[in-house]
Amino acid sequence: MLDFTVNLTSLGFEAGLSEGEKELVYLRSRSAGLTVSGCAHAVFAYELLSLLRKKVNAENGCTAKAHLCVGILGGGHMGKQLAMALLRSSSLKPRHINISTKRPETLGEYSNMGVECYFDNIRLAKWADVLFLCVLPSHLPQVCAEIRCHLPSRCLVYSFTSAVPLNRLAVLLDHSFLIKPQYEFVACDNVTTIWLLHNQVTSALRDKEVISALFPLSMNGGLFLDQRWVSAVLYSLLNMCTAEKLSSGTTLQLLNGLFKTKTLTYHSFVNTPGASDLKNPGDLFPWISLVDAQTKDTPLSDLVSRDKGLRDCISVMYYNVFFKT
Structure with a gap:
């Protein structure tokens, strides 16, 4: 049966928006772009660390721990998107990733894949070689106070909490082995539509046009990453x-x-x-x-x-x- 509603602009997202509201539509592109770029760059960073770990093990003649233990603290929208991006777009195996969240029962899809999900932030901090922080800014002080005494000095903390400045985060964690990407977004009608081409981050990361727009040293599509x-x-x-x-x-x-x-x-x-x-x-x-x-x-x-x-x-x-x- 034919769907006569397909391509009807009157049923589109923007059809019922006022002129003032339409000026804010670019925020959809901004949100999608930041999510996709954040996941893409996190995957890249993980892969570099993983490749080097294998080289270091070969140099030391060590095979006891040939993988990196990856922890994701926070199982909300960002945490879920990142976990799936790592599992689908990198060499990370489900058994080498743990997620700590207040509601681990909502992560059945990941548990079924072999990811260990629980609510124990201290356990996660002690276990992880790379810890991705995917918590709300309002929750960050409490989370940092909980884990700061349990982070090994060699644990790399990678933060997605954009509203908290890097120096403040370092103080909260008492930890300097810390990465926090800084993005800027400039709304441009002719380029921001690239971020709305895909409904899922994992499908976006299989699109060569999207990946090319996210080269860390030459980003386009209205997004810019601090080169440092x-x-x-x-x-x-x-x-x-x-x-x-x-x-x-x-x-x-x-x-x-x-x-x-x-x-x-x-x-x-x-x-x-x-x-x-x-x-x-x-x-x-x-x-x-x-x-x-x-x-x-x-x-x-x-x-x-x-x-x-x-x-x-x-x-x-x-x-x-x-x-x-």
Whole structure:
């Protein structure tokens, strides 16, 4: 039977809106764009960390824990979207992800896939190598007070709570191994429609046009990402190697191998005036505060901004996460 209502503009979303309300329609695109880009960039960050973990294990001859434990704190809309994006668009296995939420009984779809769902934020914080914060800003102070004494120093916290500034979040958690992407949105009628092409994040992440619009170093579609996010992700990789007591020489070898480049040197990450360019390759890199990496100019942010070859390597890796070659 034919559906005679298909394509009738009188039944469309905007048909009953006043002129004043129509001016706010761009907020739909903004919300969808932020959700899709947030999930895409989180998947990319996870994949980089996962790939490096495998390289580090191979270097150390360790196979005891070849995977990263991923925790999602919050099972609302954002937490669910992120969990599905990670499960469908990355190499993450259901058994390596846990979700803590006040209502775990609402996550039956994920439990059936093999994801462990419960309400115990402290347990999640102690267990996770990467902890994604997907809670409402109003709940954040209580959540942070609950988990701050239980976060291992090497646990990377990745926050989706956009209304809370990074420095404030660092204080609440007493934790500097922390990433919080900063997005800006400019409403443009000719580009924002890309974010409304898909009803599900997972389908959007299979669309080459969408993924191309979300290249971290050259976003379009009205969305812009603070470029220091890329530096923070790269510094998180550096810290992973430092936590494993890998020498600076081995760390650089692994990171250059990961990005298929020869660009990265000791001074790409650390600014040490007066130090020899030939840094002792047996020394460890210092532990880097990711809060500083996202709030200040760093040697790495400078390198990324001026080295097109490195930017191209990062973009290729990003694209290959979603479309394996």
